[in-house]
Amino acid sequence: MVRVRLEGIKMSWEDFQLDIPHLEAKAGEFLTLLGPSGCGKTTTLRIIVGFERPDKGAVYFGEKLMNHVPPYERNIGIVFQDYALFPHMNVFDNIAFGLKVRKIPRNEIEKRVIWALELVGLKGFEKRYPEQLSGGQQQRVALARALVIEPQVLLLDEPLSNLDAKIRERLRGEIKRIQRELGITTIYVTHDQEEAMAISDRIAVMNIGKVEQIGTPLELYYNPNTEFVAQFLGLSNILELRAVEGKVCLGELCFNVGRDGKVKIFFRPESVYIEEGKTGEIVSYELLPGRIRFRIDIEGTIIIAERFLSEIPFSIKNLPKRVGVRVKQFSIIG
Ligand SMILES: Nc1ncnc2c1ncn2[C@@H]1O[C@H](COP(=O)(O)OP(=O)(O)OP(=O)(O)O)[C@@H](O)[C@H]1O
Known part of the structure; x- marks a missing residue:
């Protein structure tokens, strides 16, 4: 070796x-x-x-x-x-x-x-x-x-x-x-x-x-x-936002970043969790083998979310117009 x-x-x-x-x-x-x-x-x-x-x-x-x-x-x-x-x-x-x-x-x-x-x-x-x-x-x-x-x-x-x-x-x-x-x-x-x-x-x-x-x-x-x-390396969500008092928000979706000023928040579609709520509007969705990929509009910005079908709290036939959105894992670029 x-x-x-x-x-x-x-x-x-x-x-x-x-x-x-x-x-x-x-x-x-x-x-x-x-x-x-x-x-x-x-x-x-x-x-x-x-x-x-x-x-x-x-x-x-x-x-x-x-x-x-x-x-x-x-x-x-x-x-x-x-x-x-x-x-x-x-x-x-x-x-x-x-x-x-x-x-x-x-x-x-x-x-x-x-x-x-x-x-x-x-x-x-x-x-x-x-x-x-x-x-x-x-x-x-x-x-x-x-x-x-x-x-x-x-x-x-x-x-x-x-x-x-x-x-x-x-x-x-x-x-x-x-x-x-x-x-x-x-x-x-x-x-x-x-x-x-x-x-x-x-x-x-x-x-x-x-x-x-x-x-x-x-x-x-x-x-x-x-x-x-x-x-x-794959589908990405990248948000350029301005942090105030260590926090940035896109509508109701907030991230604790521990710094102020411009930040680039990055997260993968599978880090986005969908729940009941009103954070964003489902613009479209796509069925993949065993999974579903959503495009969700939050205050004019599109977020991509990907979940296993068994993980979403509603039936595909009966999707609500607005959903709650939570991001479990993110990082800061740069
Ligand atoms: N002998 C050479 N003379 C001039 N240019 C070269 C020569 N060999 C490579 N290059 C140039 O160097 C660059 C990098 O080429 P290289 O083959 O290393 O890339 P690569 O990442 O392996 O791409 P690919 O996946 O297409 O093989 C290219 O722009 C290529 O045109």
């Missing part, structure tokens, strides 16, 4: 600057780089691999400076979005490739390939060719190939993007299980917030070449530092 650390990284092209003063994946940690297309996730991975040389800054594995270590000597397992298997080689040879290059003895190769195949649930598939495998199976082979060299770091760049939703969910669970089992330091790139929340120990949210916030999925979800992080 090794800690991966980036210090003072700067890299720029004509229309893009990557600027990461400090970022680290702790030893054995599953760290995800999450952000929209073009924010610099892949570039960051490429710097860690050594495919890209930053204009400034350093990459460390543990205490070892890696800047001048070539990619093939960094002992990294990589899985890409497009599997990148060798089409003319069967599954065994695809997985064995990295070991052959390293001149590992034949019987040792066989042992390790079988171990890797079992790890990814593909024992018995040794003789198949990539074209005889589903996308999900091909990605399992790619994962086995990355792990068979016993890398000190595992990097995955959008590995599930080409797969359909059901397989994506299953495979992400397996990636997590394998990562835990091996305790390997893992850096995962995705633009899918649900995937990031499900799989990561910590998430670094990136935006336009910078890390906006890093934290556990729950820290980021309920205590975002910026509006961007709030919105990127």
Whole structure:
């Protein structure tokens, strides 16, 4: 297990600057780089691999400076979005490739390939060719190939993007299980917030070449530092209000903020509770599987509330025009 650390990284092209003063994946940690297309996730991975040389800054594995270590000597397992298997080689040879290059003895190769195949649930598939495998199976082979060299770091760049939703969910669970089992330091790139929340120990949210916030999925979800992080991780309510004597109110809906002046109150739709009362007017609602999402107008501001159907004190067929609104968990942005 090794800690991966980036210090003072700067890299720029004509229309893009990557600027990461400090970022680290702790030893054995599953760290995800999450952000929209073009924010610099892949570039960051490429710097860690050594495919890209930053204009400034350093990459460390543990205490070892890696800047001048070539990619093939960094002992990294990589899985890409497009599997990148060798089409003319069967599954065994695809997985064995990295070991052959390293001149590992034949019987040792066989042992390790079988171990890797079992790890990814593909024992018995040794003789198949990539074209005889589903996308999900091909990605399992790619994962086995990355792990068979016993890398000190595992990097995955959008590995599930080409797969359909059901397989994506299953495979992400397996990636997590394998990562835990091996305790390997893992850096995962995705633009899918649900995937990031499900799989990561910590998430670094990136935006336009910078890390906006890093934290556990729950820290980021309920205590975002910026509006961007709030919105990127899911539906958000953000109210800009003026606090007087430590309190801000939107109509009857009040928050104790312990300071005065302008504040940005943030809360998730599921932190909003609906009860009998007159706080706001239901403008519209939407049925989701097992849940209901309301848009409620309070003094001209729309609040989104989401509850399980069993939690609201009235029947859907007989919704009142006005309801009481309470917010159980909120934070202040900025
Ligand atoms: N070799 C290069 N030359 C010039 N610009 C580049 C190069 N590589 C990347 N970029 C630019 O750097 C920016 C970040 O790209 P990067 O691939 O790291 O983003 P990303 O967050 O991984 O996006 P995506 O999710 O779309 O892959 C983009 O604006 C891209 O056009």
